[in-house]
Amino acid sequence: MSLVCVVLSGSLTPSNADELTVLGRARVVDGDTIEVQGTKVRLFGIDAPEGAQDCIDALGKNYRCGDVATVRLRELVRGRDVLCKGNEHDRYGRLLAVCSAGSVELNETLVREGLAWAFVRYSSVYSAIENEARSARRGIFAGENTPPWDFRAKRWEAPEQQTLPNCPIKGNVNRSGERIYHMPWQADYAKVKMDEKRGKRWFCDEGEAERAGWRRAAR
Numbered sequence: 001m002s003l004v005c006v007v008l009s010g011s012l013t014p015s016n017a018d019e020l021t022v023l024g025r026a027r028v029v030d031g032d033t034i035e036v037q038g039t040k041v042r043l044f045g046i047d048a049p050e051g052a053q054d055c056i057d058a059l060g061k062n063y064r065c066g067d068v069a070t071v072r073l074r075e076l077v078r079g080r081d082v083l084c085k086g087n088e089h090d091r092y093g094r095l096l097a098v099c100s101a102g103s104v105e106l107n108e109t110l111v112r113e114g115l116a117w118a119f120v121r122y123s124s125v126y127s128a129i130e131n132e133a134r135s136a137r138r139g140i141f142a143g144e145n146t147p148p149w150d151f152r153a154k155r156w157e158a159p160e161q162q163t164l165p166n167c168p169i170k171g172n173v174n175r176s177g178e179r180i181y182h183m184p185w186q187a188d189y190a191k192v193k194m195d196e197k198r199g200k201r202w203f204c205d206e207g208e209a210e211r212a213g214w215r216r217a218a219r
Helices: 065-077 106-112 127-135 148-157 206-211
Strands: 004-008 011-015 020-030 033-036 039-043 054-056 062-064 081-089 095-101 169-173 179-182 201-203
Touching: 020 039, 020 065, 020 095, 033 081, 039 081, 039 106, 062 065, 065 106, 095 106, 106 127, 169 206, 201 206
Parallel strands: 004 020, 039 095
Antiparallel strands: 004 011, 020 033, 020 081, 033 039, 054 062, 081 095, 169 179, 169 201
C-alpha cells in the first residue's frame, strides 16, 4: 500500500488510506475550483460554467452563470473549514476531490442547485443529481445552455493569432509586475495585448504556465 499524507491546518501527517485529505479554510478560484491550505482542488465529477460564460434563464434572459456559481460556492464555504478527499490529480496538478463544508457536500450541492453539470466525461457519480435538477428546471437547466466543456473547446479553437500552434494561453505581466495567465474563455482574455518584449509569453497548457511562475487570472 502506498503512503499518502493528510494535510491538517498546513501540516503533513501519514495516513493509511489511499487518499489525500485536505482540511482548512478555502479560497474560491471559480465555480468548481478552490484552494485549501495551499493545495489547489478541483471538485471531482462536476463542471461549472466558466466566468465569462453566459446562460439563459427560465424567462429567456441572459445571465453570467459562471459568476453565479462562483458566488454561491463562496457562500457555501464562508466561515467554515472545508474537508476535501481525493486520490488523484488532474494534468494541471490539482487534487480531484469531493469536498464538504460542515455537513454540506459542495460537489453535489452545486449540481443539485443547477449551478454545475455532472462531468460525465470522467464520472457519472452526479448524473442522477443532474437529472433531478433538470426535471426541476433549476439554474442552468432552466434553458438550453452550453456545457462548459463545449464552451471551452470553442474558445480554445478560435483565439487571436499566437506565436505557437495550439498555445493560446496569454501570460501577462501587469503594472505591478505580477505574472498572471488568462485562458481563452476567461472574461479579460481579449483585453490582454501581447508584447513579448515586455515579458509576456504564450503557453500551451495551464501546467506549463504555473511551472513558469504565472498564476491563473481570477476571472
